[in-house]
Amino acid sequence: QVQLVESGGGLVQAGGSLRLSCAASGRTASMYGTAWFRQVPGKERDFVAGITWNLGWTYYADSVKGRFTVTRDTANKTVALQMNSLKPEDTAVYYCAVRVDRGHLSRPDYDAWGQGTQVIVSS
Secondary structure (H helix, E strand, C coil): CEEEEEECCEEEECCCCEEEEEEEEECHHHCCEEEEEEECCCCCCEEEEEEECCCCCEEECHHHCCCEEEEEECCCCEEEEEECCCCHHHCEEEEEEEECCCCCCCCCCCCEECCCEEEEEEC
16 A cells, blocks of 8 residues: 655645645555646546656646646655646646556556645636
8 A cells, every 4th residue: 555645735826836745655665656636626637747656757738748847756755746837727636646557647547546735826
């Protein structure tokens, strides 16, 4: 089992930046990849960005390419999402997730999820 805890959410003006962090604990040696998803109440949970744990390969949703950057710190077992040029449509609860088995990072069938952290972008 892997446990995940997100932090760094908050209120920011459009055009601003936020950095989200996710700390992993437990059986972290089994992790294949980690990712960030986001969800608005009443809507489906959508993929944002992902990174493989071993080689650091990244994958981004088209809506955030060029604005968001996902990184991981293998020593501290953390994954971060640097969000720049934020837009009101980025407002959502952001979740980090871990995938144990090899697979496409954008698919929502992850093995563990964090509790979520709220991001609100105002104009």
